[in-house]
Amino acid sequence: MRKLIKSRIEKIVRECKNASIQYIISISFTVIAVMGMLMVGSALYLRFINSTESMVSENNKSMLEQVNLNLDSYLRNMMKVSDATYYNVIKKKDLSTDSINKEMDLLYETNKDYLISICVFSQNGEVVSASPVGQLKSSVDPRTNDWFSKAVNKKENLHFSTPHVQNLFVDPDNKYRWVVSLSRAVELTNNKRITSGVLLVDMNFSGIEQICKNVNVGKSGYVYLVDREGEIIYHPRQQLIYSNLIEENNKAVANYEDGNHIETFQDEKRLVTVKTVGYTGWKIVGIMPMEDITSDYRQMSLFAIFIMCFAIFILVFLNMFVSSRIANPIKSLEKCVKKLENGVKDVDISISGSYEIQHLGKAIKSMVNQMHTLMDNIMIEQESKRKSELDALQAQINPHFLYNTLDSIIWMIENENYDGAIIMVTALARLFRISLSKGKNIITLKDEIEHARNYLTIQNIRYKNKFTYNIEVDEECLNFASIKLIIQPLIENAIYHGMEFMGGDGEILVKAYIKENDLYIDVIDNGLGMLQEVCDTLLTNDSKIERKGSGIGLKNVHERIQLYFGANYGLEIYSEADEGTTIRIHMPGIDFYEIQKKEEGK
Amino acid sequence: MKKKRKQISIILFVLLVLSFLLLLNDTILSANDKRIYNISIIVRGKNSESLMIMKQGIDQAASEMNVNISFVTLSEENSYLEQTELIEREINNKADAIIIAPVDYEKMIEPIENAMKKVPVILIESTVKSKNVRPSISCDNYNLGVSLAEKMIQMGNTNENIAIVKNNLECSSIKERYDGFMSIMKNTENNCTFWEISGQKEVTHYNEAKQLLKYNNVDAVVTFDPEILELVAEAKKDLSSINKEKTSIQVYGTGSTSKIISFLEDNVISATAMQNEFNVGYLGVKTAVSVINREYVNNETIYSTVINTQNMYSEENQRLLFPLIR
Numbered sequence: 001m002r003k004l005i006k007s008r009i010e011k012i013v014r015e016c017k018n019a020s021i022q023y024i025i026s027i028s029f030t031v032i033a034v035m036g037m038l039m040v041g042s043a044l045y046l047r048f049i050n051s052t053e054s055m056v057s058e059n060n061k062s063m064l065e066q067v068n069l070n071l072d073s074y075l076r077n078m079m080k081v082s083d084a085t086y087y088n089v090i091k092k093k094d095l096s097t098d099s100i101n102k103e104m105d106l107l108y109e110t111n112k113d114y115l116i117s118i119c120v121f122s123q124n125g126e127v128v129s130a131s132p133v134g135q136l137k138s139s140v141d142p143r144t145n146d147w148f149s150k151a152v153n154k155k156e157n158l159h160f161s162t163p164h165v166q167n168l169f170v171d172p173d174n175k176y177r178w179v180v181s182l183s184r185a186v187e188l189t190n191n192k193r194i195t196s197g198v199l200l201v202d203m204n205f206s207g208i209e210q211i212c213k214n215v216n217v218g219k220s221g222y223v224y225l226v227d228r229e230g231e232i233i234y235h236p237r238q239q240l241i242y243s244n245l246i247e248e249n250n251k252a253v254a255n256y257e258d259g260n261h262i263e264t265f266q267d268e269k270r271l272v273t274v275k276t277v278g279y280t281g282w283k284i285v286g287i288m289p290m291e292d293i294t295s296d297y298r299q300m301s302l303f304a305i306f307i308m309c310f311a312i313f314i315l316v317f318l319n320m321f322v323s324s325r326i327a328n329p330i331k332s333l334e335k336c337v338k339k340l341e342n343g344v345k346d347v348d349i350s351i352s353g354s355y356e357i358q359h360l361g362k363a364i365k366s367m368v369n370q371m372h373t374l375m376d377n378i379m380i381e382q383e384s385k386r387k388s389e390l391d392a393l394q395a396q397i398n399p400h401f402l403y404n405t406l407d408s409i410i411w412m413i414e415n416e417n418y419d420g421a422i423i424m425v426t427a428l429a430r431l432f433r434i435s436l437s438k439g440k441n442i443i444t445l446k447d448e449i450e451h452a453r454n455y456l457t458i459q460n461i462r463y464k465n466k467f468t469y470n471i472e473v474d475e476e477c478l479n480f481a482s483i484k485l486i487i488q489p490l491i492e493n494a495i496y497h498g499m500e501f502m503g504g505d506g507e508i509l510v511k512a513y514i515k516e517n518d519l520y521i522d523v524i525d526n527g528l529g530m531l532q533e534v535c536d537t538l539l540t541n542d543s544k545i546e547r548k549g550s551g552i553g554l555k556n557v558h559e560r561i562q563l564y565f566g567a568n569y570g571l572e573i574y575s576e577a578d579e580g581t582t583i584r585i586h587m588p589g590i591d592f593y594e595i596q597k598k599e600e601g602k
Numbered sequence: 603m604k605k606k607r608k609q610i611s612i613i614l615f616v617l618l619v620l621s622f623l624l625l626l627n628d629t630i631l632s633a634n635d636k637r638i639y640n641i642s643i644i645v646r647g648k649n650s651e652s653l654m655i656m657k658q659g660i661d662q663a664a665s666e667m668n669v670n671i672s673f674v675t676l677s678e679e680n681s682y683l684e685q686t687e688l689i690e691r692e693i694n695n696k697a698d699a700i701i702i703a704p705v706d707y708e709k710m711i712e713p714i715e716n717a718m719k720k721v722p723v724i725l726i727e728s729t730v731k732s733k734n735v736r737p738s739i740s741c742d743n744y745n746l747g748v749s750l751a752e753k754m755i756q757m758g759n760t761n762e763n764i765a766i767v768k769n770n771l772e773c774s775s776i777k778e779r780y781d782g783f784m785s786i787m788k789n790t791e792n793n794c795t796f797w798e799i800s801g802q803k804e805v806t807h808y809n810e811a812k813q814l815l816k817y818n819n820v821d822a823v824v825t826f827d828p829e830i831l832e833l834v835a836e837a838k839k840d841l842s843s844i845n846k847e848k849t850s851i852q853v854y855g856t857g858s859t860s861k862i863i864s865f866l867e868d869n870v871i872s873a874t875a876m877q878n879e880f881n882v883g884y885l886g887v888k889t890a891v892s893v894i895n896r897e898y899v900n901n902e903t904i905y906s907t908v909i910n911t912q913n914m915y916s917e918e919n920q921r922l923l924f925p926l927i928r
Binding site: 137139163164165167176178205237238239240242243244245302303305306309310312313316317320 | 607610611614615617618621622624625658659662666860863867869878880881884885905911915917920921922923924925926
């Protein structure tokens with residue numbers, strides 16, 4: 001199981017890694033928002049529940065307080081009637097001489113709404129006086145009644161009975177009233193003799209009922225009244241309880257303290273609020289089914305869920321919108337980059353979205369532009385490299401030069417100058433062998449010098465020793481690498497431009513040496529020379545000077561050196577009119593065999 | 603991605619609608635709870651006073667369960683024709699259920715079975731001779747008769763002349779009470795004679811009862827119908843004021859109207875067997891509501907007891923006799 005979960009989580013993480021930025025943003029925003037919402041929602045909900053519960057119980061308490069107040073004043077009223085009857089009427093009269101009926105009638109009339117009757121009984125159960133005046137039923141003996149015995153046994157107290165049907169006097173209408181009896185022991189003065197008796201005040205039950213009836217405790221809550229022992233005095237469904245159709249938890253309630261309790265009665269959880277009525281020991285009990293409260297919770301929670309769903313719905317859309325606003329520029333940028341990767345040219349890189357992304361876009365754009373120019377430059381370089389190589393290749397076999405040379409050889413042979421012819425042919429053969437060099441561009445300086453020497457030999461014969469030449473090479477630079485066919489053009493140049501107009505004392509000196517690890521090859525002539533300004537333009541100017549000879553100009557040599565070794569190297573021309581010209585080749589001092597080794601190593 | 607987003611939004615939207623419906627449904631459901639039922643109650647007498655206690659039970663149940671009660675009395679005592687008509691009328695008046703005390707346990711079978719096809723019918727007090735008709739709410743009438751007989755014996759009627767009024771035996775409750783009573787009586791040495799009080803009107807009933815009491819020498823009279831009991835008791839009371847001898851005639855019966863209670867208190871009636879009529883009314887309506895809501899209900903058996911002058915004010919019995927009036 002754990003493995004499964006683990007693999008599941010790993011899968012999700014993996015998916016997240018590969019997911020798009022928009023997906024990640026919207027999902028994580030939504031998850032966070034939902035979690036936040038749930039937390040806030042549940043916190044509020046719990047708070048609501050707490051406050052409702054306390055509010056409800058406070059409410060119930062104050063409600064019962066009100067009932068208590070009403071009931072208390074009602075009972076006090078009854079007790080006052082009883083007190084008045086006893087202290088103001090009975091005690092002041094001697095029953096043998098005075099009648100107390102008048103006073104009792106007066107008391108009865110003033111409290112008629114709450115009272116059914118006021119009567120005084122002697123200790124034998126005979127009616128001493130009663131208001132309203134009634135005839136005691138023949139079958140009735142008051143002494144058997146509970147209220148009577150209680151009053152006799154506990155003289156000092158007032159006693160409240162449970163509700164019962166009043167059953168004392170003959171009633172022509174056959175009316176049977178439910179009453180609550182308030183009884184007390186009294187002392188009757190009869191002919192100056194004091195005997196004991198019982199004063200009974202029967203309260204109309206409906207008086208109590210009225211007080212408790214219209215108390216609303218919640219939706220289906222109610223209030224009932226029990227006495228000290230838990231016997232029900234008032235209950236809104238009293239008759240049902242009497243008929244055993246329903247039950248009430250009244251016996252248990254008798255032991256409850258004042259305040260709120262939660263009890264489970266008949267599988268129903270309910271909030272019970274108890275308030276003890278002063279003096280009587282009665283308890284007002286407010287019952288409120290918890291369902292009344294919890295049904296509100298249900299409503300509330302449903303509403304909260306609905307609101308949450310709605311908010312989540314809106315949030316998800318908002319998140320989608322926001323994430324798309326963030327992610328779309330990145331996505332389009334990414335698309336552009338992908339196009340670039342696939343080698344599409346002329347990609348229009350979109351610059352949109354927030355500042356950072358705009359910046360990114362701009363940076364990429366300028367980078368791409370730079371790259372393009374760089375690439376263009378490389379292309380141009382490659383192009384020119386190729387071209388110059390082609391030129392060099394062409395230079396290898398200059399038909400004109402070959403023709404002249406061969407002509408010279410023929411001429412020599414015709415004049416039977418065989419030694420000269422042999423020298424010439426040998427030199428020519430060597431020249432060509434080196435200029436071919438198996439197609440290599442880089443050769444040793446030794447070969448290059450050899451090439452130049454052969455060339456000079458041939459040209460010297462051809463020009464019938466119009467000039468002299470000398471080659472000086474440092475021994476240590478013989479194995480250095482050199483680009484093929486760079487000295488020959490310079491010599492050719494020197495011969496054509498310098499020697500042709502010399503009378504025969506022209507000199508060409510080829511000198512190779514090392515200076516500061518770099519290789520220098522000087523080709524020095526003592527020809528006409530030129531102005532320094534002209535020299536400077538020779539290497540840069542594109543305008544093609546009419547060429548003779550091999551067709552490889554100084555510029556070509558210069559470019560080739562720079563292409564191979566960089567801009568720091570190349571040709572330098574020093575010239576002075578009527579003094580001569582020095583053309584200096586500057587190349588890095590690299591051992592030829594090391595290059596070869598490296599290339600083989602590759 | 604686009605498809606996925608569409609899916610998500612659709613799911614969320616459905617969720618939203620569902621939750622809204624849930625919310626709505628809840629309020630509708632709670633509103634549904636407050637349905638008001640129309641229930642008709644057809645009794646077998648014309649006097650609703652005798653049914654006062656039962657009516658209190660009905661009213662209590664009606665106020666608790668949102669029921670509109672239409673209380674129908676007959677214009678003539680124990681007329682099965684009229685009862686049949688009234689059933690039809692109440693069904694046409696769109697009663698959701700009918701509670702009926704059938705007057706005749708054979709003749710009412712058909713009308714009630716017909717009515718049951720249209721609306722739920724609940725029987726109170728009496729039944730009809732059909733197994734299809736249920737539920738019924740009444741006490742164990744046979745036992746009630748037995749208890750009454752035992753009470754009589756207990757009160758000293760062991761070898762005496764007893765007159766038994768055999769009116770309305772076609773009503774099942776009275777028949778059962780009679781059967782129960784007789785099952786005890788036939789094992790005693792009491793001499794039973796049977797009276798039938800004929801005549802249609804109450805006045806003639808009263809007069810006939812008076813005649814019967816006057817010219818027959820009986821020690822005790824037993825009836826099983828509250829109406830007849832009232833008449834017999836009244837006749838006895840009137841007779842005894844003329845003829846002191848007649849005071850010793852003991853009257854036994856069933857029922858608990860306020861008249862019967864006052865006769866009981868005055869010792870005109872020696873004992874009456876009664877059932878908890880409040881419960882009959884209350885449970886009748888409650889059962890009707892349950893049946894309307896298609897819940898299964900059982901037949902209810904109501905508590906019954908025999909009351910005489912001595913125990914009528916006991917805590918239990920006073921609750922039975924004098925319901926707290928609301």
